[in-house]
Amino acid sequence: MGADGTVDEVHRWAAGLDALHARIGGYFRRSEPRRRVMEYLCGLLAPLERKNGWTLAEQAGELCPDGMQRLLNQADWDADAVRDEVRGFVLEHLGVEDGVLAVDETGFIKKGTRSAGVQRQYTSTSGKIENCQLGVFLAYASTRGRALIDRELYLPTSWTEDPARRADAKIGEDVTFRTKPALARAILERALDAKLPFRWVTGDKVYGHDPVLRGWLAERRLSYVLAIAPKYRCGPRGQNARTVSAIPPEHVWETRSDGDGAHGLREYAWALVSLPGERDDGFNDALLIRRNLADGERAYYLVHAPAGTSTTEIVRAADACSAIEECFQAAKNEAGLDHYQVRHYPAWYRHVTLAMAAAAHLTVVRTTTGEGRGWS
Structure with missing residues (x-):
């Protein structure tokens, strides 16, 4: 590839990220978190071995991770509203009438006992019981590409029925225990409310075995x-x-x-x-x-x-x-989906939402340059 082609690709990459940032920037009321979320996205997309508060801060030229941690833990912004914009961004570029919604969970291996939802439980990520968190996700797949568009953190009863753990992890009083199929239904309901163009719903055995979810569909x-x-x-x-x-x-x-x-x-x-x-x-x-x-x-x-x-x-x-498994792999390897170091329930949603945004940006760039892999 010639130098001009490389420069053009860099310009497209930067322009696409600027457009995505402009799309979500309005949900950050103050200029400091609005600027920092761009730095966070750039860090997630950078070729770093690990993408946590320290490494993202270093990538942004900062001496400590306080600003990045503040973005996830204290800054005033609505992660669900940003999620909706990410979904709209994906649909704008990948949406087709016969799209597929794929639901599945993935594991986030963790040490300790204080991260929201963590416990020893089976995860298909490693194929065995691990100390981990589990997130239920929705991917959109079409002939143009595939990307994650929604997420929910699974909270076992060891968390929902323990007031002290709930308080420590900042789990709100309105959050109750829901099975993984129930979380999938909530995610799919949001997709229906948003009038996504699709023709099929797919999912793994956890969802296929649930008669309530199948009946609802x-x-x-x-x-x-x-x-x-x-x-x-x-x-x-x-x-x-x-x-x-x-x-x-x-x-x-x-x-x-x-x-x-x-x-x-x-x-x-x-x-x-x-x-x-x-x-x-x-x-x-x-x-x-x-x-x-x-x-x-x-x-x-x-x-x-x-x-x-x-x-x-x-x-x-x-x-x-298989589209959602490929989304998990890409988001973890390229956008730091599982690289976070946060314990609080809201902070998990914030990091994961921004990682989904970064991964969606990469998908769209590849789609526009003809390098993307669509469902066919």
Whole structure:
């Protein structure tokens, strides 16, 4: 690439960040936090090994982290309003009518016991029980790209039922215990209220196993492809998903490539099995099965979609389940999503929201330069 191309890219990068800052700047009433949030975003986007108060302050030419910590802990600004602007920024650049909303949680490994929501609990981030916080997130995926647009911190009952811990972590009295599927529903309700353009909702097993969430989606006539475990019972006589997957004959399986993975080309065979139950709303329920052609491993999804929806479209929606995992990886590696050193409940939302903004900026820049990876 020539020097002019590099300069142009830098200008586009800076102009895009200026536009994003202008968009959220109005929610910082005073000039000092308004200026500092720009420094915070620049630090999150800088090639730093760790992106915490100290390193962000050093990147901004400051001698101590007090200003960065004040931005997260004491400054007067509304993290939810900024979140809404980040969502609008993403939709402005990535929004399409057949977009996908993907919900999932990710873990934030922590030491100690004072960070809001921390306890020993299972996290898919490491695949085991860790001392960690869990955040439930929503990603928007389209043919143009994918980005995180909403977030909620999961608070176990060890926190919600302990007044002393709540007070220490500045957890408001209005915050109650909610399961991860309940947090997902709250996030999805906000997406509906904002009138996001989308056609599908996807999610991992935690959400696929929850009948309340699935019922809520069905009541709103929303199509979904939600992962379930092999032992989850969904068949006409109470059979589990693994048993139902033996029903389709070999000729109905459709083979699709999912692109290059860590060990070469990933190819899967897919089959769709109708599930029992009469509906009068024009929707059908089905079990989608994915079989890895390399090792035979299978994955299972509950599908709720309008009658006549093609298997190809359903498979495309299932493919988008991986979009949020890619968002987590990018936001952590490139925008410091998990690099924070804050304990208070509101401060977690502030850092995570700004990291989402930084990651969204990178996605949009890549989209405009043709380097982004969309869902297809």
